[in-house]
Amino acid sequence: MRFGFVMSEVGQGLRRNLSMVISVVLVTFISLTFVGTAILLQAQINQMKSYWYDRAQVAVYMCTEFSTAGGCDTQAATPDQIAQVEAQLESETLAPFIEDFYFEDRDLAFANFQEQFEGNAIADLVTPELLPEAFWVNLADPTQTEILEDALTGIAGLESVVDQRSYLEGIFDILNASSFTAIGIAALMLVAAALLISTTIRLSAFSRRRELGIMRLVGASNRFIQTPFIIEGVVAALLGSIMAGGAVVAIVHFFVQGYLSQTLPTTSFVTLEDALLVVPVLLGAGAVLAALSANVAITRYLRV
DSSP: OOOHHHHHHHHHHHTTTTHHHHHHHHHHHHHHHHHHHHHHHHHHHHHHHHHHHHHOEEEEEEOOOOOSSTTTTOOOOOOHHHHHHHHHOOOOOOOTGEEEEEOOOOOHHHHHHHHHHOOGGGGOOOOGGOOEEEEEEEESSTHHHHHHHHHHHTTTTTTEEETTTTHHHHHHHHHHHHHHHHHHHHHHHHHHHHHHHHHHHHHHHTTTTHHHHHHHTTTTTTTHHHHHHHHHHHHHHHHHHHHHHHHHHHHIIIIIIIIIISSSSSOOOOOHHHHHHHHHHHHHHHHHHHHHHHHHHHHHHOOO
């Protein structure tokens, strides 16, 4: 009997404040969509880091006629100097740290350059003589670049040792900034949702102040009076949470997997399974946010 009464009060409150309930649903939907997107974006960044860092190579560039860096002094590396670097890479000192490596001569470097910049005007300005010969090294542990640098430092004909991961850091810094921005916006939207839920509950209580007075006179406990209002907030927030979960799944399905994964097939992206794992988090966050906001609002109202 009490359960039926509580649910009838919930339905009555939702109908009386329909416009505010819709506002709560929309604000919760937008804020939790930002939350879900931020979670997936951070997961995407971590996944891309793991994917690309494991594949990042170390380039050991040899001197060219135009090089002034290192000990080059505009002197191209000789075959003997190239052989000395190769011998060092194959030595017992470095072998345990190197998974594999290969040598890229000028013709191969030029072919790779033309393929990479195909259709770009810069491709017509570069000739094989301008490109350095290089050893491309895959380390067993990509974080141990310093060992390779220390072992090769001082060898004649060597221009520089470049870790490709240094190029990735700037990209990931930008992605991390985007992730933190999304988290900040989501936090502001969650605050707005909490305030809107509180306002909705207070308006609902005010519109039923006569019924609340009667319930107090007949000895109803505060918990019994508060329960319908809390459920109202939770119902509205859960509707928004469900919509947010659907939006996150749709973004991953249609945009990430449907577009990005086909446009950039060489990159690892978050999957639909990752998105489905985020949905329960959004539902739980919406329910907890609504329950706490509604409880605080109705408790303060009953004290007045």
